[in-house]
Amino acid sequence: MLLIIYHVSLMYNSRAFLLKAPDRSGIFDLIHLWTHPWRMSLLFLISGVVTGILLTRQPPGALRRIRTRQLVTPFLFGVLFLIPPQMYVWLNGALGVHISLFDVFWHYVTLTPVRLPDGEQALLLGVQHLWYLAYLWFYTVILTFAVSAWPQFLPSLGRRLGTWLAGKRILVVPAVLFVLMKLLLRPNFPPTLDILNDWYSHAVYLTSFLLGVVMATRDEYWDALVATRKPALILALTCATGLSLLFLILPADEPEKWRTLFGRVLGGTFQWSAVVAVLGYAKICWTSENAIIAYLNRAVLTYYVIHQTVMLLIAYGLHQAGLLSVSSFIPISVATLAVCALSYELKRRLEMFWRIRNSALAV
Template structure:
């Protein structure tokens, strides 16, 4: 049989999962520009948005908006993570970015999220299940079914976020050494995790191990790689900024602030 050249799964160089950082940087720069021209707009818009999302509308309106992006933009602009021309992802992610920024200091919204955490969780589970069942091909394809699946996906996005925030507000408000440690560690973990997954999975290729054992090795190996990388990076001054850490550790900066003049 003629030899077939394997199709590459990736084309380098590329930013892979770090597209998220690029998009977040663009949104942040745009927001800084707006706030420079209109410094009070964030507080004003935040109060208006908090009123609009009072009561059940907290779960309903964002669901409708994200579902609309999925229905209208996704068919014409499939996800590329290429920054330019990626209009569905920009609408989707910028919406979440702005909602979070504008509502972060609105205490009434946080109480509302906490109250509706169980509703959000159950609705998110229902929407995700519906989307997966359609994607699994258990039903005859139709335009109505595609519309339903797209709507379920858009709703699930917001409902899952609301559920996570609601339960966090209820159970994880206290500070702790673990929370402070992970607050700094999470971004280096994010940077490293995909590379660790790919390298470990590649080494396990054709190993003959059972799927469950391979999965356990990949998960454990990725977790250990993330922890080890962070422990090394946070101790090397010139590496810290490259992994999103402060140039000076927070504890050192705090000690310097409290030293007498």
């Protein structure tokens, strides 16, 4: 849900995006500052937890095959059918290129550049929001091969981290690590979302993923998260406030190097403290099976794969009608969520139909 809100907000904040509304607001920059530092780290950590649990139930090779089917199939589907409509919106809505959706598909599939109004040419390549699926598959492959080659890899890693993550250290040590990565790696290896050349992102997300894998079956880590949830929440809110003051309220002529330095320290601290707060409070709030969460767990991949394309097509329709403005933020978010929900229900019913049909044929 937060990802949909975040991506819709990109059309209204000061950051570059595929389609921008004619009017902007600093409120949408707050959405970026308050969610972006920790949201993907949390997602990779949760993915690591799931992977760690699955490794206790099946051998690494079997898990690798299952995850390949679960992740690569929707990734390829999205790259082939969901990215071209986003390129269509970008070319027509942001760059002023008058090109049909069919022609965008043709240029995309044949790797033929599109001529822009300024005379430059653009090659339609990219995976947009689907990069997460590729990264998660890549990390899963690395982990499963490591566990196959060294069966004691995870128990050994868990024992080594036990001292570093015991008690309140589970809040402090990873936060320091994320701050150091922002200070030392990010300036030299800025995020690119190119899986072969994205060293800072790999350092952050692979660390989050491995933390989740190690934490998956060790109760002492979860007890430590619960015990530190309150200071983590206070620290996260303090960092969020500091980031807001630093980038949205202070005058623009403040020394840029100091603003960047403090921003990275606050961002790295916020990145982990928010994760600890979310997990700590979730651990005590949801202690039994929840039907809504169980349903959304099954639906989340569908929502993830299609939401950005749906969002951009809805926004582009409003843009063409002259209705894309700050007031359309909530309608676009709600409509995107509704289309995702309907798409999942259609997918679920089609799968049920094919299972019943195959069972009938087998009989």
